[in-house]
Amino acid sequence: MNTFSLSNTYLGFTDNMTPMLKARTEKTLNTNIRFDERVITQKEWIYEKIQSGAYPHKIENYSYYSSRTHAMTKPKTYYSIAWEQPTHDGNSVELSNELNKTLYDFACYIVNNNLTKEEILLELLQNENNDVIEAKKVEEKRLEEEKAAIEAEKKEKEEFQEWMIDKIKSYNNNEKVELYLSIFNDAYPERHATQLLAKTFLVYVDNIHVPQCRQALKQRLHVGNKISKKIFYHVTGVKLPNTDKETMVLLEYLTGSHYYGIVPYKVKSNSGDHKKGKDLFYRYINGIGYIEAYGDKIEYKGITGFVFYSVETGLVVIESKSGCVIARPVNNNKVQAFEKIIDEKGVEKINTLVNGLINKNGISPLYKELESAIIST
Known part of the structure; x- marks a missing residue:
């Protein structure tokens, strides 16, 4: 029995295999079998058998008489692990266990590389361990570099976003x-x-x-x-x-x-006048502040909103004092969506939310303009 573990090694046997062949071979080597009242993997069994004097054996064009078909079987290559079994008369007889090609190749690999010699095996295991440690360091470094790259990219995006906000504002x-x-x-x-x-x-x-x-x-x-x-x-x-x-x-x-400069454009019709028939209000954009907009004014239970549509927002209802979205109509039911959210949340809660937004962002310029107009009169 081994004094060392083969559970995490294939002794270099699969190192140079393609990924698919490597996975298939390692699955075969890791298959459990029962041997000497123990459950061990096939790779451990092969190693122990060779360590105890067994050897890989191959017979070309092997055929035997089949009692089922009453004829010789089709010739094949017979792979096995064989050993000499002493007999009672002082002689010996060769016994064997049939192997598949993968286990036979593994047995040959052990023999050809003298891996039953302890000093050679220990050196191989030490080298493998060093390779694992080095691979772990390389992977840790890769992950650190990947993390640093992600953080750098995130920071660059944030800095660009801040730069864009300043550029848009100015x-x-x-x-x-x-x-x-x-x-x-x-x-x-x-x-x-x-x-x-x-x-x-x-x-x-x-x-x-x-x-x-x-x-x-x-x-x-x-x-x-x-x-x-x-x-x-x-x-x-x-x-x-x-x-x-x-x-x-x-x-x-x-x-x-x-760039050559501005090329004048002649408006084709008045259909593009987004201010026509609309009411002025201001909507709040994070990082930008209040910007001018136009929409259809609606009121319900003392709360004023503006129905607004743009490419970036879609169809929404903007609360007038905070400039923030209060409802997103479904199936173009603008007024219904506005009234529904007020009824569900309650006027008091809506006003509390609005006041919180005003304390954070300031009140809409629309109300400052109304206040100025009242004072001036």
Whole structure:
């Protein structure tokens, strides 16, 4: 019996195998069998048998008489592990146990590499242990580097987001903003663009030299987004190619110095006027603050809301004092959704939530304007 464990080693036998063959071979070697009133793996059994003097044995074109078919069997290669068994008359007889090809190859590997010699085996096990320790260190280093890369990427995204917020807040090219809104709202009169949407795109355009901005433009200016490509042309004077492949190549090297300037745009109709027939209010954007918006005013139990739609928000109802979303209508039931949330939460709780948001973000400029108008009269 071994004084060492083979449970976590294959003695290097499977090291150079393909992943699929390695898995299949190790499964065979790890199969449990009963031997000498013990349950051990086949690899342990093979090793112990060779250690006790057994040897791998192979017979080519092996055939025997079958009592079932009353004929010789089809010739095959017979693999076994054999040993000499002493007889009562002082001689010996060869006995064997048939093996499959995998176990036979493993037995040959042990014999050919003298792995029954303790000093050779211990050296191999020590080397394997060193390899495991080294592999563990390499894996730990890889995980640390991966974690550091993820954290660096996260930090870079956060820093870019903060940078974008500052750029959007300070963006003051109203001519480009109105140009964006005119083109977009002319194309989609039923779903108006907002200044936030316009300024975000224009910050990308004006800062195309920033890698994240360039990447954002590549994602937007594809062949299926004709309106964004049209807007890009009118704010830069650069006409993008008709194919994605050519567009991506152009965007890869394009800089602000290649821009020609604004190309005037003539509004096709009044259908794009998102202010027409709408009420002014202000909605609150995290990191940005209050921005001007237009929607349909609705009131219920003393609470005022504005039905608003944009590409980034979808259809929502904005509470007037806090500028925050209070309801998301389903199946276009705007008033019903607004009244339902108030009835479910209760007026008192709604007002408490609103006051909490006002304490955190300040009150909507709409109410400051109303207060100023009252004072001035």
